[in-house]
Amino acid sequence: xxxxxxxxxxxxxxxxxxxxxxxxxxxxxxxxxxxxxxxxxxxxxxxxxxxxxxxxxxxxxxxxxxxxxxxxxxxxxxxxxxxxxxxxxxxxxxxx
Numbered sequence: 001x002x003x004x005x006x007x008x009x010x011x012x013x014x015x016x017x018x019x020x021x022x023x024x025x026x027x028x029x030x031x032x033x034x035x036x037x038x039x040x041x042x043x044x045x046x047x048x049x050x051x052x053x054x055x056x057x058x059x060x061x062x063x064x065x066x067x068x069x070x071x072x073x074x075x076x077x078x079x080x081x082x083x084x085x086x087x088x089x090x091x092x093x094x095x096x
Contacts, residue, residue, distance in 0.1 A: 037063035044069055058084030062091050 036059060040050055046068040052060040055073030061084060064071040075081050 031059060033059050033063045033066075036060040037067060040064055040067050040069060055084045056080050058087040061088050065091060 036052075040060075040063055044050060044067075048069050050060065050064040050069050050071040052064075052071060052073040053075075055061060055075045057080065058073070061071045061073050065088070073084060075084070
């Protein structure tokens with residue numbers, strides 16, 4: 001999750017080979033965790049804080065947790081806050 005890709009040279013490429021994702025879990029703009037994961041891995045260090053002002057379904061929050069970062073997320077939609085909380089809680093329960 002994140003970081004440089006195996007076939008990438010020393011210079012960071014502007015072309016990323018990532019899986020696609022369809023809007024699942026009740027959010028139409030959901031994207032694969034590799035997108036925020038790569039950005040988080042390349043731009044932060046472990047224990048850093050990641051801010052997600054549009055938490056949506058929680059994909060960025062889960063990517064941050066997988067990479068050992070903390071996160072703060074918010075959204076204007078209570079529906080998406082609930083959705084993100086469910087996904088984050090599910091992820092954390094699997095880690096126990």
